[in-house]
Amino acid sequence: MAIKYTIQGLLIYAALAVYAVAFVMMVLRFAKLGRVLYLIGFAFMIIAFGYRWYDVQHIPLQNLFEVFLALGMLVYPLSLFSRRLLQVGGEAVDMLIGVVLLIPLGFVFSAEPQKLPPALQSWLFAPHVAAYVFSYVIMAKATVQAVCQLYCTSGPVDKQQISFELGTYRMVCLGFPLLTIGLILGSWWGKLAWGDYWGWDPKEMWSLASWLVYITYFHFRYMYGKKYPRINSLLVILGMIVIVITLLWVNLSRLFAGMHSYAT
């Protein structure tokens, strides 16, 4: 645990506080106030991300600190997009996801800027990581819908919204192309930087496993989805567990040391 006494740190803490208060407001049914606060938190995160970009002189998506900075910024636009265009709710939980993302960002990860090692100096760096960052946030939201499908006794509060099962499906459909493209761009980059498009590296194996879990979900839902909706939801939750391992465990533990290890 280390508190960051920098402008960057203060912006993150401000966003964290605002997200948390917004969540409490939503729970207390002050939805309008909650949404205004959510927007303010988003503004703080944009400034924090822009400041970081300016500070390190390249797209800040190199290490866990920078990736979580992006994740914490992206929850707001995703909530808005999902509610307006996909009729998928769960804004209050999105705020909570924001809080959960900002706590390690503010207190655990090191903000020490790093110079890019040779292998990371490629134009594929930004799109590869950005595609994954987007898809992970979307899959987190899909997982919330899946958990609601399993445990919520009634449907969504807002009658305009679709069922949790369909909500899960729409979120996975939104995130899956990005997950696929992230994998393919990574493979292409691997060919340029390391010599082979597939290196059998632990992180690659975990990311392949997460992709395959969602493939299983699509095929199972196509065959038996209406009959066993609970299994659909369990598969989406399993996908998220594998994603969390891919993102964190591989970087944080020495158990899986491999070629992706510089992204500490």
Next chain:
Amino acid sequence: MNKLHRFEIWSTLLLIVWLAALSVVTAFYGAQKTAIFFNSLPLAIYWLMLTGFLLAGLVTFRRLIRLPGLLLIHFGCVLILVGAMWGSASGHHLQKKLFGIDKVPFGYMMIYEGTAENHIIAEDDTVLAELPFSIYLKDFRIEYYSDESYLQVEKRAGIRDYFSDLILLEGEKQIARKTIEVNHPLHYGGYHFYQHLYDIEKGRYSLYTILTVYSDNGLNLVYAGYLMLSLGVLWQFWFRYIGAYLKRRVSGN
């Protein structure tokens, strides 16, 4: 869904789940052992089965032909699998036996400054192949982010990039020049050449460079598969709905 369809999709699902499980288990092995495992004979049978079931699905499920997104996704996966098998060590072995194409899948080249080299060697220095052209090393260089980071020679964190200035020779004739660096390999004669290593003790004053050499067999198939898979997922999961949404809005107004 008839019996054949049910058998097919269940088998494919089992194959997918099996691959996911193997990926998770082998993630604990480390890359080297995992590569050996996935290139072993039982796994070769697995890859052939997976490709076979994908092709069978394309033939028997009319939905996969009717929806362009699904067709692109599944056919793209077939191309990736075929390209990967074609480019594997066993694929190279088979091509040598069947068609007499004699290429090594992978090797190293060690070139001293001011000399030309045309041998691909293994890790233990045995010669694997002789190229019909040779590579002349003009200079090996390392660039640092700053002079300070250069002074900490033992710390590799300050290195900006490694370069080898290469000249391709056919006999005495110069064919091409290229400076390779990390992320920018040389592609020539069916191989990719990568900046790999140097004399670490001498650092930027290293008198030689070590390149890794990869055969490009099957690579175009894999890339074509990647393109189809990307377009397929975008079409199936995004563009279809965006198109329908725009249509609704136009007819709604």
